[in-house]
Amino acid sequence: xxxxxxxxxxxxxxxxxxxxxxxxxxxxxxxxxxxxxxxxxxxxxxxxxxxxxxxxxxxxxxxxxxxxxxxxxxxxxxxxxxxxxxxxxxxxxxxxxxxxxxxxxxxxxxxxxxxxxxxxxxxxxxxxxxxxxxxxxxxxxxxxxxxxxxxxxxxxxxxxxxxxxxxxxxxxxxxxxxxxxxxxxxxxxxxxxxxxxxxxxxxxxxxxxxxxxxxxxxxxxxxxxxxxxxxxxxx
Amino acid sequence: xxxxxxxxxxxxxxxxxxxxxxxxxxxxxxxxxxxxxxxxxxxxxxxxxxxxxxxxxxxxxxxxxxxxxxxxxxxxxxxxxxxxxxxxxxxxxxxxxxxxxxxxxxxxxxxxxxxxxxxxxxxxxxxxxxxxxxxxxxxxxxxxxxxxxxxxxxxxxxxxxxxxxxxxxxxxxxxxxxxxxxxxxxxxxxxxxxxxxxxxxxxxxxxxxxxxxxxxxxxxxxxxxxxxxxxxxxx
DNA sequence: GGCCGAGCGATTGTTCTACGATTTACCGGT
DNA sequence: ACCGGTAAATCGTAGAACAATCGCTCGGCC
Numbered sequence: 001x002x003x004x005x006x007x008x009x010x011x012x013x014x015x016x017x018x019x020x021x022x023x024x025x026x027x028x029x030x031x032x033x034x035x036x037x038x039x040x041x042x043x044x045x046x047x048x049x050x051x052x053x054x055x056x057x058x059x060x061x062x063x064x065x066x067x068x069x070x071x072x073x074x075x076x077x078x079x080x081x082x083x084x085x086x087x088x089x090x091x092x093x094x095x096x097x098x099x100x101x102x103x104x105x106x107x108x109x110x111x112x113x114x115x116x117x118x119x120x121x122x123x124x125x126x127x128x129x130x131x132x133x134x135x136x137x138x139x140x141x142x143x144x145x146x147x148x149x150x151x152x153x154x155x156x157x158x159x160x161x162x163x164x165x166x167x168x169x170x171x172x173x174x175x176x177x178x179x180x181x182x183x184x185x186x187x188x189x190x191x192x193x194x195x196x197x198x199x200x201x202x203x204x205x206x207x208x209x210x211x212x213x214x215x216x217x218x219x220x221x222x223x224x225x226x227x228x229x230x231x232x233x234x235x
Numbered sequence: 236x237x238x239x240x241x242x243x244x245x246x247x248x249x250x251x252x253x254x255x256x257x258x259x260x261x262x263x264x265x266x267x268x269x270x271x272x273x274x275x276x277x278x279x280x281x282x283x284x285x286x287x288x289x290x291x292x293x294x295x296x297x298x299x300x301x302x303x304x305x306x307x308x309x310x311x312x313x314x315x316x317x318x319x320x321x322x323x324x325x326x327x328x329x330x331x332x333x334x335x336x337x338x339x340x341x342x343x344x345x346x347x348x349x350x351x352x353x354x355x356x357x358x359x360x361x362x363x364x365x366x367x368x369x370x371x372x373x374x375x376x377x378x379x380x381x382x383x384x385x386x387x388x389x390x391x392x393x394x395x396x397x398x399x400x401x402x403x404x405x406x407x408x409x410x411x412x413x414x415x416x417x418x419x420x421x422x423x424x425x426x427x428x429x430x431x432x433x434x435x436x437x438x439x440x441x442x443x444x445x446x447x448x449x450x451x452x453x454x455x456x457x458x459x460x461x462x463x464x465x466x467x468x469x470x
Numbered sequence: 471g472g473c474c475g476a477g478c479g480a481t482t483g484t485t486c487t488a489c490g491a492t493t494t495a496c497c498g499g500t
Numbered sequence: 501a502c503c504g505g506t507a508a509a510t511c512g513t514a515g516a517a518c519a520a521t522c523g524c525t526c527g528g529c530c
Contacts, residue, residue, distance in 0.1 A: 026318060026483070028306075053513070062485045064299050067512095068306055071263075075310040083261060084492045102394040106348075112343030144505055159337040165400060287482070297514040302483090319482055319521045447511070 028068035031059060035069060039050070039078050039089055040171065046091040049081070077172045085126045092176055094225055100173055101221040105214065107166055108150060111157035112201075112210045120202050122152040127198050130191050139183040146187055147174070149194050180227050190220065249352050254342070263303035266296060270304060274313050274314055274405065277413045281326040285314070312407045327411055329460055335408055336456040340449065342401055343385060346392035347436075347445045354438065355437050357387040362433050365426050374418040379423055388448070415462050 012034045038044055045151075057064050073079040078088045092100075131143035147170045154166035177186055193216055198211040258298075273279055308314040314322045327335075336405050365380035382405045389401035412421055428451055435444040469470045 028483090053509090063511095064302075064486095065484065067299075068303065071303055071306045072310070075307070085494095086511070099394050099396050103394065103396045103400070106342060106392060106394075106397060107343030110345050113341075137299075157337065157341065159334050159341075161334050161338045162341060165338070167395075288480095299515090300513060323483065388475095 011039055015051060021188055026068075027061060028065050028072065031061060031065060031069035032072040033071060034059070036076070036078060036171075038072075040174050044089045046089045046175050046179050048089045050089065053084065068139050076168055080177070090172070091179075092172065094228055096172075097221065097224055097228060101217055104150075104166070105217050107162055107169075108153050108156075109210050111154050111162060112206050112213060113148075115206050116158075117154060118156065118201055118204065118206070120198065121148060122155065123198055123201065126152050127195050129196065134188060134191050139187050142191060143174075143177060143183055143187040146190055146194060149198075163190055172225065176224060176228065179231055180224075181231070186224075186227070188199055189223075193219075241468075257450075261303075262296060263300050263307065265401060266294060266300060266304035269294070269308040270308060271313060274308075275409050279324045281324045281410050282412050283324045285322050285324065287321065311403055313410070325407070325410055326414070328408065329463055331407070332411060332456065332459055332463060335404055336452055339385075339404055340403070341450050342392075342397055342404075343388050343452075344445050344448055346389050346397060346443050347448060350391060350395075350441050353436055353439065353441070355433065357390065358412065358433055358436065361387050362430055366430065369423060369426050374422050377426060378409075378412060378418055378422040381425055381429060384433075411459060411463065414460075414466055416466070421459075421462070424458075425451065428454075 007062060015218065035044075035050075050070070052063055052066060056063050059066065070081065074081045074087065076092055080090045081087050126145050126149035130142050130149065133139075133141035133145055150170060151163070151166060155163050157163070177183065180186060193212070197209055197212045197216070200206075200212060270279075270285075279285065285305070287298055287301060291298050294301065305314060305316065309316045309322065313325055315324050315325045361380050361384035365377050365384065367374035367378055368374075385400060385405060386398070390398050392398070412418065415421060426448070430445045432444055432451070435441075435447060
């Protein structure tokens with residue numbers, strides 16, 4: 001005698017999570033995941049050329065599959081495809097930085113507007129992670145936590161497309177951080193700013209939070225542009 | 236005796252334009268252009284499966300190149316890639332429609348906020364094209380002109396990424412129009428709405444224009460959802 | 471009659487090989 | 501030092517081959 005499996009909601013959600021691990025998608029997508037990881041880790045710095053032949057051998061896949069992965073990452077803005085020259089880790093210009101902040105202003109501030117009922121759970125989590133990393137002096141982790149904070153703000157819009165767009169934008173922005181020297185200078189100042197913003201949101205004052213977010217964008221953009229100008233002297 | 240070519244700014248911009256014609260990009264990109272065209276024309280209706288073998292033969296290209304083109308269009312949201320099953324012209328759900336309007340609200344309204352100096356040239360052009368097409372009774376052309384109108388609004392943000400994001404969103408939205416029966420019903424009502432919006436902008440009243448845009452989104456979303464429910468009965 | 475599993479054809483996923491086209495680097499002549 | 505040409509490296513694309521997977525049909529069985 002056997003019992004039927006009891007089907008519960010809990011099962012459904014758990015299996016859906018496992019699925020992502022089993023159906024890891026096509027080889028090309030898994031390769032793209034690996035490369036994305038390495039790029040955001042800074043193993044491949046912006047400007048680096050990724051040779052088809054070298055990577056093909058290193059990853060043990062065919063050129064076709066590798067090229068499909070390149071296409072994926074090019075569309076995400078992490079790689080740049082130059083005809084007959086190969087793919088390069090994207091090296092952003094100052095103009096790119098301005099543009100990134102322009103669209104982030106619109107998307108993230110837009111997410112704070114017309115909030116039905118604010119759920120600040122994940123935002124709080126990100127804030128706490130940033131605090132904790134700051135205490136440890138792990139400024140890279142602080143940067144990651146700050147990005148999660150902004151991702152959580154964007155998620156408030158309740159739109160899959162908004163969330164994914166912001167995810168891609170933050171990944172691009174990480175390319176800028178990678179070429180700048182001092183991660184502490186880049187991330188530490190915003191731990192307090194973000195906490196203040198969180199408190200405004202938690203208190204239900206979305207308008208004040210949006211104002212604070214605007215000021216944050218102004219400051220961060222200016223800081224990043226000036227830091228970038230010194231490193232990236234010629235365009 | 237020869238003269239050196241005088242190098243002027245005018246030259247630079249003109250040559251940059253010509254370049255797009257010469258460097259037509261890789262074969263994969265040109266194939267993607269063709270397929271995109273056919274999809275937006277409605278030759279391949281949403282839900283249609285695109286066979287690799289058939290298209291390969293029809294286009295006279297290799298499978299590799301075709302698959303690269305598929306990747307490009309999948310990332311644009313026009314195609315959907317199902318592992319081991321092939322690619323299909325994307326069939327949007329009602330949830331997709333809601334999401335599209337959610338992000339359009341944020342992006343287009345955001346573009347109207349914080350305008351430095353409004354240049355309503357291209358907006359006017361789109362309005363006039365819509366009027367002219369409406370007189371001819373070419374409702375499909377009216378739809379195209381209306382989309383150009385919204386694209387022009389998004390362009391006011393002055394951000395490349397905002398413009399490209401809205402371009403992709405409008406292309407997705409076109410997939411919805413393709414499965415609905417009556418193009419007149421879908422597009423005609425908004426000719427007057429858009430003209431009114433243009434006049435508010437031309438008068439410099441950006442706040443009123445934003446308000447009108449919000450109402451437009453509410454109306455259009457509701458109309459589209461109800462029309463979609465009748466056609467697309469089961470999700 | 472309807473359910474279930476084996477087998478089969480069609481299509482996709484991936485690899486491998488090949489070759490033309492383009493870029494890049496090197497090198498000798500002026 | 502500049503210019504031009506040749507050779508090597510790399511990319512772009514094609515094509516064939518094989519494995520993996522899906523969808524369907526056909527029997528067998530309850």
